[in-house]
Amino acid sequence: SPYRHEPVEDWYIVGEEIGSGHFAVVKKVVCKRSGTEFAAKFIRKKRASTSRRGARREDIEREISILQELNHVNIIKLYDIFEDKQDVTLILELVSGGELFDFIAERDVLHESEATAFIAQVLEGLAHMHLKNIAHLDLKPENILLTNRAQAVIKLIDFGISRKIEDGKNEIQMLGTPEFVAPEVIAYEPLGLYTDMWAVGVITYILLSGCSPFLGDNKQETFANICAVDFSFDDEFFGNTSDLAKDFIRGLLVKHPGRRASVTDCLSHPWIKLFFDERERLYEMNRGYEL
Numbered sequence: 428s429p430y431r432h433e434p435v436e437d438w439y440i441v442g443e444e445i446g447s448g449h450f451a452v453v454k455k456v457v458c459k460r461s462g463t464e465f466a467a468k469f470i471r472k473k474r475a476s477t478s479r480r481g482a483r484r485e486d487i488e489r490e491i492s493i494l495q496e497l498n499h500v501n502i503i504k505l506y507d508i509f510e511d512k513q514d515v516t517l518i519l520e521l522v523s524g525g526e527l528f529d530f531i532a533e534r535d536v537l538h539e540s541e542a543t544a545f546i547a548q549v550l551e552g553l554a555h556m557h558l559k560n561i562a563h564l565d566l567k568p569e570n571i572l573l574t575n576r577a578q579a580v581i582k583l584i585d586f587g588i589s590r591k592i593e594d595g596k597n598e599i600q601m602l603g604t605p606e607f608v609a610p611e612v613i614a615y616e617p618l619g620l621y622t623d624m625w626a627v628g629v630i631t632y633i634l635l636s637g638c639s640p641f642l643g644d645n646k647q648e649t650f651a652n653i654c655a656v657d658f659s660f661d662d663e664f665f666g667n668t669s670d671l672a673k674d675f676i677r678g679l680l681v682k683h684p685g686r687r688a689s690v691t692d693c694l695s696h697p698w699i700k701l702f703f704d705e706r707e708r709l710y711e712m713n714r715g716y717e718l
């Protein structure tokens with residue numbers, strides 16, 4: 428295989444564990460030559476075809492080919508690939524600002540301007556993916572990392588169940604995390620780019636309220652709430668939330684995939700557009716000062 432067969436340890440000093448994923452553990456590493464820090468994702472290979480442990484080769488190669496096709500500031504970069512008897516190891520861009528999930532937990536809820544700043548970047552990363560017909564299929568706050576707490580640039584990670592969506596061949600598979608899966612996933616209907624958009628609606632709802640719209644006491648209850656699209660904007664949590672924000676979420680938590688807002692619809696929605704216009708205005712203003 429085209430992957431490097433030298434030991435990772437020959438080229439990198441392996442540090443502490445910083446995360447985990449499907450059959451994978453992620454550690455901070457330092458390149459011996461440049462001193463640059465990276466994240467190394469050690470993906471355990473399935474040893475016997477009958478074994479339930481370890482990732483299948485085609486799944487590992489799919490994640491790699493998808494990462495190699497993507498090149499965007501809001502998507503984690505893949506720099507190198509090693510392979511030995513038991514692991515395939517991805518050398519990834521290090522992102523050390525933690526998960527958006529923890530950021531929300533610390534702040535309880537975010538101001539709408541902070542939420543749009545995050546969601547706008549998720550949408551820009553998704554737009555890059557959807558343009559290439561690639562769906563993430565496991566979008567959730569744990570898979571959205573921050574580069575640092577200050578300027579809060581976000582990076583989408585973990586393309587372990589990401590897929591190329593080919594017309595007519597939209598693979599029907601039960602994947603993702605119950606709280607964030609769209610109705611079509613539960614109904615075993617074709618998945619698509621629209622499946623990511625449902626998750627954006629759930630994530631936005633959580634960013635603004637700290638509550639999860641469909642979460643029940645167990646998986647079955649959560650699935651029932653999702654299939655019934657049973658959610659509401661409880662005044663206790665959404666009392667101060669703008670109608671634009673609620674309209675943005677309502678456009679995404681739509682059962683029929685064809686009627687659900689696309690990433691392009693979202694980027695031109697006034698709630699997000701306001702954010703870009705403001706960023707543009709500030710940029711122009713600052714440029715004015717520099718000139």
Ligand SMILES: Nc1cc2c(nn1)-c1ccccc1CC2
Nearest residue numbers: 445446447448453466522584585
């Ligand atoms: N499943 C996961 C999990 C993680 C990562 N990738 N995949 C990751 C990627 C780059 C930097 C840091 C991490 C840690 C979490």
